Amino acid sequence: MFPRNAEVVIIGGGVIGASILYHLSKRKIKAVAVEKNELASGSSGACDGLIFLQSKKPGPHLQLALESKARFEHLQEELDLQLEYRNPGGMIIIEDEDELKVMDSFVEEQRNTGLDVSILDPHEAREMEPSLSEALSGATFSPLDAKINPILLTLAFISSAQRFGSKAFTDCEVTGIEVKSGRVRVVHTTRGKIETSVAVNAAGAHAPSIGKMVNVPIPIKPRRGQLLVTESVPPMVTSGILSARYIVAKFNSTLEKPQKGGISIDQTYNGNLLLGATREFVGFDKRTTYVGIKNIATHTSRVIPQLKDIHIIRAFAGLRPYTPDGLPILGKVEGIKGFVMAAGHEGDGVALSPATGALIAELIDIGSTHIPLDEFALERFHS
Numbered sequence: 001m002f003p004r005n006a007e008v009v010i011i012g013g014g015v016i017g018a019s020i021l022y023h024l025s026k027r028k029i030k031a032v033a034v035e036k037n038e039l040a041s042g043s044s045g046a047c048d049g050l051i052f053l054q055s056k057k058p059g060p061h062l063q064l065a066l067e068s069k070a071r072f073e074h075l076q077e078e079l080d081l082q083l084e085y086r087n088p089g090g091m092i093i094i095e096d097e098d099e100l101k102v103m104d105s106f107v108e109e110q111r112n113t114g115l116d117v118s119i120l121d122p123h124e125a126r127e128m129e130p131s132l133s134e135a136l137s138g139a140t141f142s143p144l145d146a147k148i149n150p151i152l153l154t155l156a157f158i159s160s161a162q163r164f165g166s167k168a169f170t171d172c173e174v175t176g177i178e179v180k181s182g183r184v185r186v187v188h189t190t191r192g193k194i195e196t197s198v199a200v201n202a203a204g205a206h207a208p209s210i211g212k213m214v215n216v217p218i219p220i221k222p223r224r225g226q227l228l229v230t231e232s233v234p235p236m237v238t239s240g241i242l243s244a245r246y247i248v249a250k251f252n253s254t255l256e257k258p259q260k261g262g263i264s265i266d267q268t269y270n271g272n273l274l275l276g277a278t279r280e281f282v283g284f285d286k287r288t289t290y291v292g293i294k295n296i297a298t299h300t301s302r303v304i305p306q307l308k309d310i311h312i313i314r315a316f317a318g319l320r321p322y323t324p325d326g327l328p329i330l331g332k333v334e335g336i337k338g339f340v341m342a343a344g345h346e347g348d349g350v351a352l353s354p355a356t357g358a359l360i361a362e363l364i365d366i367g368s369t370h371i372p373l374d375e376f377a378l379e380r381f382h383s
Ligand SMILES: Cc1cc2nc3c(=O)[nH]c(=O)nc-3n(C[C@H](O)[C@H](O)[C@H](O)COP(=O)(O)OP(=O)(O)OC[C@H]3O[C@@H](n4cnc5c(N)ncnc54)[C@H](O)[C@@H]3O)c2cc1C
Pocket: 011, 012, 013, 014, 015, 016, 017, 034, 035, 036, 037, 038, 039, 040, 041, 042, 043, 044, 045, 046, 047, 048, 049, 050, 051, 172, 173, 174, 175, 202, 203, 204, 205, 206, 210, 224, 225, 226, 227, 276, 277, 317, 318, 319, 320, 321, 342, 343, 344, 345, 346, 347, 348, 349, 350, 351, 352
């Protein structure tokens, strides 16, 4: 039965909303998640499942990733469901001398924070991943990086929350939020209204439209990523692989070369390879394109020449929730009591989902968090 009231209403049934629902349920808080389509029908169902620490900016971003990683270590056991979690390490391939310079200082910064990551020369990189091309300039490697199936993760958070008595409703679009005397009072949905004092905006790339309902501008934009899926093949790569161009594009847009986007390569549990991904601002258009597919196929097969002999069986695209500084927007919003942000994780939402869910639940429950969320506040964009 559709609830008439709840302590917390979570808007969005992606990996972030699902994790928040689970962590609130563990704290015995009566929460409801509402999703306008199906669970994991947004970015969380159209992405890779790489859990990279070494791609995170040293500082609060990396701290959030480390908190998540510590939780991932026991999450499969805790949820008691198959998540296809593995910890084979991750590699960032470096294709030219410019990238090598950027990665040298990026890695040094990370090592200074105590992260286990090192630079490999081309020979060492090929010793670890023999299918890599001889033409690379090097790679970085961290044994901490891991992988997971993002759809299984989202569904597992939801079903574990349901075991605690929480509920998630699909085909249930939020159409309005009533605020009275500066506090959230009611969330209106296509299936009825829910009285509540807390609404969590976990609507991913759609978070700005939820913000509009309470007159709060939110600087999140959809950033399309196209992915190719190959037929299942015997083990070809062990680590998750990203290219340094990803890091360069994410944190230093002046060095971005739009015609030479970064790539990701990940062999799934079943042997299919996921080859990605574009980074495009094209509104909410989720179609794949000839140019996108061609660029990914060309670039990934330059990095792993054997890919030329493997068939692509599918292509799809997802919309990353992009923010201007690459960091998510988390926490309370000034001026509207009970309106909480948990969106804008761009290409890191899967990796950051356990920490995000745990911290937002902690914030709602006790009003503060053991990792400060100040750096992630929406208000950082207002100055
Ligand atoms: C190609 C690609 C590769 C990626 N690879 C990785 C990776 O390897 N590792 C990683 O960590 N991250 C990766 N990401 C990023 C990751 O997918 C996202 O950061 C993450 O899924 C965001 O989760 P979310 O729950 O915030 O958003 P979403 O999964 O998009 O969920 C938001 C939900 O809100 C719902 N919603 C919107 N408006 C309303 C409304 N009015 N009422 C009710 N519901 C509403 C939507 O339908 C949607 O289901 C990748 C993304 C892409 C596109």
